[in-house]
Amino acid sequence: MSLLIANKITKTYSTSWWFRKRTSEGKGVKGVSFTLDEGTCLGILGESGAGKSTLGRIVLGLLPPDSGTLTFNGIDLYKSNRNARKQWRRDIQVVFQDSYSAVNPRMTVRDIIAEPLRNYERMSSQEERSAISELLELVGLVGDDMSKYPKQMSGGQLQRVNIARAIALKPKLIVLDEPVSSLDMIIQKQILDHLKHLKEKIGTSYLFISHDMSAVQYFADHIAILDQGSLEALGGR
Ligand SMILES: Nc1ncnc2c1ncn2[C@@H]1O[C@H](COP(=O)(O)OP(=O)(O)OP(=O)(O)O)[C@@H](O)[C@H]1O
Numbered sequence: 001m002s003l004l005i006a007n008k009i010t011k012t013y014s015t016s017w018w019f020r021k022r023t024s025e026g027k028g029v030k031g032v033s034f035t036l037d038e039g040t041c042l043g044i045l046g047e048s049g050a051g052k053s054t055l056g057r058i059v060l061g062l063l064p065p066d067s068g069t070l071t072f073n074g075i076d077l078y079k080s081n082r083n084a085r086k087q088w089r090r091d092i093q094v095v096f097q098d099s100y101s102a103v104n105p106r107m108t109v110r111d112i113i114a115e116p117l118r119n120y121e122r123m124s125s126q127e128e129r130s131a132i133s134e135l136l137e138l139v140g141l142v143g144d145d146m147s148k149y150p151k152q153m154s155g156g157q158l159q160r161v162n163i164a165r166a167i168a169l170k171p172k173l174i175v176l177d178e179p180v181s182s183l184d185m186i187i188q189k190q191i192l193d194h195l196k197h198l199k200e201k202i203g204t205s206y207l208f209i210s211h212d213m214s215a216v217q218y219f220a221d222h223i224a225i226l227d228q229g230s231l232e233a234l235g236g237r
Pocket residue numbers: 013014015026027028046047048049050051052053054055211
């Protein structure tokens with residue numbers, strides 16, 4: 001079943017040049033269409049400036065497109081009501097490239113992972129503790145890591161914390177925006193293997209955005225190439 005359908009999505013940026021009083025159009029994305037099925041991973045491959053982050057932000061609800069529709073679970077997201085938007089924020093989570101800037105350095109691992117749980121669930125302190133312990137184990141860390149601060153962790157460990165936070169609410173879809181690009185090769189593979197395992201275990205779908213052909217080929221079920229804002233399917237495996 002289709003989980004996410006993008007239909008002819010276009011977003012252009014206008015840049016005002018104050019002194020010349022002139023407006024030029026930035027690239028963004030042009031007429032992008034794709035379908036992402038439940039339980040699968042669609043890899044979006046593109047060079048720097050191709051429009052990958054623009055597309056990711058549109059899917060996350062952070063950037064309304066100029067035209068086109070984005071349908072998630074049968075609902076036209078940018079035309080939906082407040083309740084549907086709240087559910088959208090819960091059902092679609094994100095993991096960004098830079099694990100350190102994605103977290104508050106003054107928060108412990110427990111507080112980082114607990115944030116979405118505290119926003120959306122009512123849990124006692126004991127329930128929260130055991131939920132976080134379970135999440136840490138799911139991503140290959142241990143319960144004792146919950147008292148650590150980001151600076152006490154490696155980039156790979158902290159990216160696992162970000163993944164634990166992203167899966168805490170069992171989202172239907174996770175946008176992975178260059179999630180392993182800043183990690184070394186061995187850690188990249190470990191993290192991708194963990195994400196694959198989570199896909200099987202909790203049935204999450206992924207939109208995997210990357211410039212790295214080998215990572216996308218290794219991880220994604222279907223691949224599309226984003227080139228200067230236009231998307232073309234490459235096929236699947
Ligand atoms: N806020 C903005 N204002 C004007 N132009 C923008 C803005 N954000 C992005 N762009 C332009 O839109 C195009 C796509 O940018 P985007 O960040 O989506 O690309 P990307 O594929 O994610 O690149 P990278 O991999 O380098 O992050 C680029 O030409 C960029 O300069």
